[in-house]
Amino acid sequence: MKLLISLTSPFARKVRVVMAEKRIDYEPVVDIPWEPTTRVPEYNPLGKVPVLVMDDGSTLFDSRVIVEYLDQLTPVSPLLPKENRPRIAVRRWEALADGVTESAATIFLEKKRPEIKQDAEWIVRQEGQVFRGLEAMSEELGEKTWCTGDFFTLADIAVGCTLGYLDFRFPHIQWRESHPNLGKLAEKLAQRQSFKDTVPVA
Numbered sequence: 001m002k003l004l005i006s007l008t009s010p011f012a013r014k015v016r017v018v019m020a021e022k023r024i025d026y027e028p029v030v031d032i033p034w035e036p037t038t039r040v041p042e043y044n045p046l047g048k049v050p051v052l053v054m055d056d057g058s059t060l061f062d063s064r065v066i067v068e069y070l071d072q073l074t075p076v077s078p079l080l081p082k083e084n085r086p087r088i089a090v091r092r093w094e095a096l097a098d099g100v101t102e103s104a105a106t107i108f109l110e111k112k113r114p115e116i117k118q119d120a121e122w123i124v125r126q127e128g129q130v131f132r133g134l135e136a137m138s139e140e141l142g143e144k145t146w147c148t149g150d151f152f153t154l155a156d157i158a159v160g161c162t163l164g165y166l167d168f169r170f171p172h173i174q175w176r177e178s179h180p181n182l183g184k185l186a187e188k189l190a191q192r193q194s195f196k197d198t199v200p201v202a
Helices: 012-020 063-073 083-110 121-142 155-170 180-190
Strands: 002-005 025-030 051-053 060-062
Touching: 012 063, 012 083, 012 155, 051 063, 060 063, 060 180, 063 083, 063 180, 083 121, 083 155, 121 180, 155 180
Parallel strands: 002 025
Antiparallel strands: 002 051, 051 060
16 A cells, blocks of 8 residues: 655644554655645545555545544554444544644645735634634543543544644644643653654654
């Protein structure tokens, strides 16, 4: 299998962490979607990474779809519960974390535009979603060991990749001061080899 990635994409990082945790071998292919030489649209009509290219040439895209497939591919280190209710709880966490990441990425891209073309109201709206999302994650995590309780799951991977992206692109936010429990979770995740090996680099 090949995985088309950007080394700065938090969604690609989520998939890479899952593959590391589940010990799935793959060939990483760095392909930046906004560069003129990109081949990503050949594999994903939406032109986004990550894209998983299977041995038969078929593809999967959108990180949530890819991780669902990967978790069923091997019984090693299951990351999604089999029972419906706890499984939905994990996917809800993933949706919340991904939503924060999407808003943060939108801000980053908007601020790359010439200042005169930037939409200040749009940026403020996205910032509100980021801060509300962080607040919700902090409240739901509480004093639990992991996002959904006593076991490491995809929920923790998704949250960890979101927090890592904020550190990478928005170090000025200083979310640890407002949400020390998220900071504690991030520190714990940072000790896992899967997270050490996928730290985003510009």
